[in-house]
Amino acid sequence: MKRIAYASLFCLATAGAALAAPAPAAKTAPAAKAAPAAANQLLAAQSEVRFTAKQMGVPMQGMFTKLTGSVQWNAAKPEASRIRLEIPVASATVGAPEMDEELPKAEWFAASQFPTAVFESSAVHALGANRFEVAGTLSIKGVKLPVKTQATVLPNAADKGATSSATGSLDIARLAYKIGQGSWGDTSVVADPVQIQYRIRLKTQP
Amino acid sequence: MRQTYHPVSVLWHWLIAILLVATYYFVLGRPDTPGPSPEKLQMMSYHKWAGITVLLFSLIRIASRFIFPAPPMGADVKMPAWQNKTHKITLLLMLLLTVTIPLGGWLMSSAAGRPVVWFGLWQLPDLIGVNKDLAGQIKEVHETAAWALLALVSLHTLAALKHHFVDKDSVLSRMAPWLKK
Numbered sequence: 001m002k003r004i005a006y007a008s009l010f011c012l013a014t015a016g017a018a019l020a021a022p023a024p025a026a027k028t029a030p031a032a033k034a035a036p037a038a039a040n041q042l043l044a045a046q047s048e049v050r051f052t053a054k055q056m057g058v059p060m061q062g063m064f065t066k067l068t069g070s071v072q073w074n075a076a077k078p079e080a081s082r083i084r085l086e087i088p089v090a091s092a093t094v095g096a097p098e099m100d101e102e103l104p105k106a107e108w109f110a111a112s113q114f115p116t117a118v119f120e121s122s123a124v125h126a127l128g129a130n131r132f133e134v135a136g137t138l139s140i141k142g143v144k145l146p147v148k149t150q151a152t153v154l155p156n157a158a159d160k161g162a163t164s165s166a167t168g169s170l171d172i173a174r175l176a177y178k179i180g181q182g183s184w185g186d187t188s189v190v191a192d193p194v195q196i197q198y199r200i201r202l203k204t205q206p
Numbered sequence: 207m208r209q210t211y212h213p214v215s216v217l218w219h220w221l222i223a224i225l226l227v228a229t230y231y232f233v234l235g236r237p238d239t240p241g242p243s244p245e246k247l248q249m250m251s252y253h254k255w256a257g258i259t260v261l262l263f264s265l266i267r268i269a270s271r272f273i274f275p276a277p278p279m280g281a282d283v284k285m286p287a288w289q290n291k292t293h294k295i296t297l298l299l300m301l302l303l304t305v306t307i308p309l310g311g312w313l314m315s316s317a318a319g320r321p322v323v324w325f326g327l328w329q330l331p332d333l334i335g336v337n338k339d340l341a342g343q344i345k346e347v348h349e350t351a352a353w354a355l356l357a358l359v360s361l362h363t364l365a366a367l368k369h370h371f372v373d374k375d376s377v378l379s380r381m382a383p384w385l386k387k
Binding site (some may be wrong): 184 | 326329
């Protein structure tokens with residue numbers, strides 16, 4: 001009796017997993033016929049997102065120490081590529097402990113209310129010479145705005161092309177995303193333009 | 207023979223005096239609030255800008271001292287030898303500190319990974335690589351030296367005022383020719 005109960009539980013679990021797994025894939029990539037294309041290629045731990053903001057004219061470097069998401073990159077057919085990156089904003093650091101303490105607060109990222117910044121691609125075009133234009137939306141602190149960036153995607157020589165890196169930058173205006181409000185809104189102290197630099201590492205498809 | 211300092215020396219002396227007051231004010235007069243604030247960042251930047259200007263002006267002042275030597279003390283000045291010696295040591299130390307303290311601040315900014323951008327326009331080259339521990343150590347020296355300079359400036363100012371108002375001699379008018387009777 002007990003054994004039957006376990007067996008049926010196992011069956012249910014497997015069926016559940018089998019049902020759950022293909023569902024998001026089918027939703028995100030209806031055009032992709034090749035099943036492997038839907039596999040997530042993002043090597044999140046080896047990717048990095050940095051940012052530079054000027055403070056009284058002094059360039060201030062920072063980075064997000066955490067990154068998740070999923071990337072289905074198709075170099076041969078860039079239009080079929082899908083990129084979604086999620087960044088826990090509480091992982092922002094500028095290398096100064098007293099400033100790092102401020103960043104999750106309401107004036108800056110309001111991390112408890114808006115924990116994740118999200119980039120979602122909408123269109124990818126090849127520009128030639130390993131360069132691609134990636135258009136999409138960037139949501140930070142509840143503000144969702146269209147953005148565009150040019151990424152250079154190159155295989156990594158160190159692992160003989162088993163992985164590739166997509167590098168590029170993106171200029172945003174921090175006040176458009178309400179980052180640094182109140183007295184911090186003074187752009188003569190912290191300038192409005194912020195440059196985001198990314199290096200996204202991907203498993204190269206077999 | 208001149209009875210007063212050359213106008214070039216007078217100009218740089220008083221410019222540095224005003225700048226020093228500003229430099230101390232920008233760092234000591236920061237708002238006493240916990241955590242970073244735009245006001246504090248602003249004051250600290252002004253402190254750095256003024257400090258680098260002190261460095262530049264002090265170098266010019268030292269050069270001008272060689273080009274235009276100090277005039278001899280007036281015949282009316284009665285000063286014991288130890289006072290004259292103290293005066294010379296004070297001057298030497300002040301000139302030395304007005305160069306080394308800003309240099310220390312520059313070193314500290316480099317070590318802290320926060321380069322100095324003079325007036326928000328010109329980024330000064332980093333003198334050393336980023337090393338936060340070293341930045342903390344330089345900070346201690348920078349601050350101690352700055353308190354020493356403040357003590358020397360106070361002594362210098364009090365002595366000048368004593369000569370002018372108590373002894374009623376021509377010592378202060380050597381550097382402030384407009385006071386000359």
